Amino acid sequence: MSNQSWPGVSSLVLNEPLLWEKGRPGRVGVSLPESDVPAAPYEAEGMVRTDLNLPDLAELDVVRHYTRLSTWNFGVDTGMYPLGSCTMKYNPKINEKIAALPGFAGAHPLFPSEYSQGALRVLYETEQMLCAVTGLEACSLQPSAGAHGELTGIMLIQAWHRAQGNTRTKMLIPDTAHGTNPASAALCGFSSVKVPLGPDGILTVEDVAALMDDDCAGIMITNPNTLGLFESNIKEIAELVHARGGLVYGDGANLNAIMGYAHMGHIGIDVMHMNLHKTFSTPHGGGGPGSGAICVSKTLVPFLPGPRLVETDGKLDWVDNSVDAGGQSIGRMHPFWGQFGVVLRAWAYMKTLGPDLKRASELAVLNANYIKFSLKDLYDLPFPQPSLHECVFTDKKQEEFGVSTMDIAKRLIDCGIHPPTIYFPLVVHGAIMIEPTESENLEDLDAFIEAMRSIAELAETDADLLHASPTRTKVGRVDEVGAARKPVLTGDM
Numbered sequence: 001m002s003n004q005s006w007p008g009v010s011s012l013v014l015n016e017p018l019l020w021e022k023g024r025p026g027r028v029g030v031s032l033p034e035s036d037v038p039a040a041p042y043e044a045e046g047m048v049r050t051d052l053n054l055p056d057l058a059e060l061d062v063v064r065h066y067t068r069l070s071t072w073n074f075g076v077d078t079g080m081y082p083l084g085s086c087t088m089k090y091n092p093k094i095n096e097k098i099a100a101l102p103g104f105a106g107a108h109p110l111f112p113s114e115y116s117q118g119a120l121r122v123l124y125e126t127e128q129m130l131c132a133v134t135g136l137e138a139c140s141l142q143p144s145a146g147a148h149g150e151l152t153g154i155m156l157i158q159a160w161h162r163a164q165g166n167t168r169t170k171m172l173i174p175d176t177a178h179g180t181n182p183a184s185a186a187l188c189g190f191s192s193v194k195v196p197l198g199p200d201g202i203l204t205v206e207d208v209a210a211l212m213d214d215d216c217a218g219i220m221i222t223n224p225n226t227l228g229l230f231e232s233n234i235k236e237i238a239e240l241v242h243a244r245g246g247l248v249y250g251d252g253a254n255l256n257a258i259m260g261y262a263h264m265g266h267i268g269i270d271v272m273h274m275n276l277h278k279t280f281s282t283p284h285g286g287g288g289p290g291s292g293a294i295c296v297s298k299t300l301v302p303f304l305p306g307p308r309l310v311e312t313d314g315k316l317d318w319v320d321n322s323v324d325a326g327g328q329s330i331g332r333m334h335p336f337w338g339q340f341g342v343v344l345r346a347w348a349y350m351k352t353l354g355p356d357l358k359r360a361s362e363l364a365v366l367n368a369n370y371i372k373f374s375l376k377d378l379y380d381l382p383f384p385q386p387s388l389h390e391c392v393f394t395d396k397k398q399e400e401f402g403v404s405t406m407d408i409a410k411r412l413i414d415c416g417i418h419p420p421t422i423y424f425p426l427v428v429h430g431a432i433m434i435e436p437t438e439s440e441n442l443e444d445l446d447a448f449i450e451a452m453r454s455i456a457e458l459a460e461t462d463a464d465l466l467h468a469s470p471t472r473t474k475v476g477r478v479d480e481v482g483a484a485r486k487p488v489l490t491g492d493m
């Protein structure tokens with residue numbers, strides 16, 4: 001493959017040396033007319049720093065610098081991004097247009113509600129749409145990430161237990177859970193109890209029954225789980241946990257697999273978070289803003305974060321549900337209205353797709369199974385049954401040639417594809433977790449499959465090339481541990 005065919009990066013950029021220092025003394029990006037007022041000295045000593053050493057640059061230098069940097073980056077607008085569990089679907093540009101409308105972009109959270117009815121309507125409709133998707137009773141848009149939604153949900157479960165006079169100290173969490181699950185439980189003072197993976201890759205009622213006792217506040221279940229498998233026993237498990245006085249938390253990060261098909265409220269979930277930035281297409285990754293909206297069953301409504309948005313005679317307003325106002329709310333989880341820009345993009349996405357949300361899930365599942373089926377002869381599949389929106393392979397077949405999951409992932413970068421999630425879930429040795437999402441067309445899926453085939457072939461014929469990958473990027477294989485422990489955050493490379 002020539003450099004030319006690598007999407008998003010022209011050969012010109014690749015051959016260019018790293019040249020960071022572009023400034024020249026006295027070069028400027030603006031020209032101002034001669035001042036016609038007398039110069040006045042700065043009065044405040046020490047207000048102007050002279051040690052900043054900022055470069056002198058022309059406007060074009062700056063434009064070229066940032067435009068060039070953007071071509072070294074990889075995003076879903078550049079190529080396929082099958083990062084399992086992260087749902088890197090295409091973010092339609094109409095979401096951005098709507099979010100940029102001056103009435104929304106300029107809205108101030110302290111503006112009186114009679115002047116903010118449009119923005120409040122967006123929040124209210126988003127809450128209602130999310131309740132419809134989950135089959136649950138009420139929604140809070142305050143949490144600003146999945147992990148924050150988990151924390152909020154576990155706080156709700158804890159508040160409910162306290163209101164019953166319970167002091168339970170444990171939370172059941174499956175082996176396959178995202179690391180944020182035990183972290184959220186720990187933040188609320190619960191110790192987590194691991195529920196082992198059943199033989200089919202899903203939870204069994206027996207395993208949960210053996211662990212669910214009087215000291216367990218409940219269970220956190222990701223459905224479909226991080227192996228892409230639907231937790232078929234979830235209804236029975238929820239009944240069992242309820243019968244023993246616990247509540248059920250649903251990690252909804254994988255909602256993209258089941259929209260319109262499975263309503264978590266109908267199968268016994270008491271509270272779940274959704275990652276609006278994953279399922280409902282707002283740009284994410286790199287730690288940008290997100291939204292971890294939660295939906296709850298009737299049981300937990302009184303404890304929801306506040307204030308709550310209520311409609312009276314067609315007018316929307318905030319109602320105080322705090323303890324001071326006679327309510328039972330756990331209090332605020334976020335200032336003002338939550339992550340409004342992200343919620344607005346999710347609203348635009350749901351309004352655009354409407355009933356086709358179901359179709360999005362259908363295609364996401366179809367795409368993942370197409371990849372699973374096409375690669376099953378070349379890569380080891382620990383759980384061969386059909387999965388939902390993502391599938392997990394391992395490096396077991398390549399291991400005998402000394403090739404690891406890391407090598408496979410790095411070679412995909414040379415093929416113009418973002419690597420899948422690797423070494424997760426932790427219970428699968430050398431996991432390669434692929435989530436194509438519904439956005440990819442057949443040709444792009446085939447190109448991915450072809451890339452994976454070529455890598456399986458290279459493992460047998462030229463393992464060294466795989467060990468050396470990526471070879472076509474600006475920066476080769478990085479020392480990931482070193483990068484995390486001793487980060488170099490300046491241009492001095």
Ligand SMILES: *Cc1c(COP(=O)(O)O)cnc(C)c1O
Nearest residue numbers: 085145146147178180251253275
């Ligand atoms: C992404 C994810 C989370 C955490 O969500 P953030 O928005 O990144 O905080 C939790 N659980 C699962 C299964 C996830 O994939």
